[in-house]
Amino acid sequence: MNTIELYRKLLAKLGPQGWWPFDEEYHRINNSDARFEIIVGSILTQNTAWENVKKAIDNLKKERLLSIDGINKVKLEFLEELIRPSGYYHQKAIRLKNLASYLVENYNSNLDVLFEKELYDLRRELLELKGIGRETADSILLYAGSKPIFVVDAYTMRLCNHIPLYISDSYDDVQRFFQDNLKSFFKDEEKLVDVYKELHALIVYLGKTWCRVKPICNTCPIREDCNYYTS
Ligand code: SF4
Incomplete structure (x- = not known):
């Protein structure tokens, strides 16, 4: 074969x-970028089952925090509480906040600008961020960025x-x-x-x-x- x-x-x-699942309706109502939900999911899914990630994402949605600016502004301790079901929540909360602030500072929270970059340049850039390994970077590039x-x-x-x-x-x-x-x-x-x-x-x-x-x-x-x- x-x-x-x-x-x-x-x-x-x-x-x-039907991968990668995201809540289109939520992002339409809240005027947020659905691709960021994929990015969040790709970090939360590290070392845990998807059912646990779903619970954490649902908590973020209930608090209307599933956006780049939402994660950037939320207090670390509260973020930890919300994503606790996904395990390693302290580590993952720091990773999410680092990534969100990186996107705010370097891309003005605009994922179109991020994904305009050449595939392997962007991959190198993502891999330089703490807590983003090859599988996570490639999941972001493929499922959020539709890169080959x-x-x-x-x-x-x-x-x-x-x-x-x-x-x-x-x-x-x-x-x-x-x-x-x-x-x-x-x-x-x-x-x-x-x-x-x-x-x-x-x-x-x-x-x-x-x-x-x-x-x-x-x-x-x-x-x-x-x-x-x-x-
Ligand atoms: S479960 Fe894995 S090892 Fe077994 S037949 Fe399927 S592919 Fe092969």
Whole structure:
């Protein structure tokens, strides 16, 4: 199985995942940028399940604080309380405030200006911010900025090993592998971005449900194509 077949099979078996979820209505009513909700989610989701992130985001929405200026102005202690359900709340509150103040000071809270930047220049810039690693930076770039970059995570690495697709412990190598393969097939950039978004979401779903540390292969939708199962 190659990356294109993986994408097609997962999509056919699991359906579109609709990532990254955000509350369009909230941002319309509050005149805030929905892309910032994705940015907040990508930081809150570090080392925790999405259900916990949702609770934290709901708390921010109840207080009408889910905006760049809202996070920038709120007191750190109150922010910590609101995002407590997502775990590591002290660390994450500091990260959110640092990022919000960075966006206020350098981009006048305007995400259009941020995402106008060249992909890899912006990636380098994000990676310089404390608490933003490659997976978080790439999630922001892909899902909030609709930039053509593939997000790699532990689920991707595991799946790559099991099928096998490409065996490496290097984030950059696995990312390059997916990008080179998918880019050569999906020439249109908009389509490519959609495929990157969908495939990462599908891999996460597969990884959470079946391809766990102890895989549940018997009901896995791609077991017939996986060497770990067939052998
Ligand atoms: S068959 Fe098993 S090892 Fe292979 S992808 Fe599915 S869950 Fe993972």
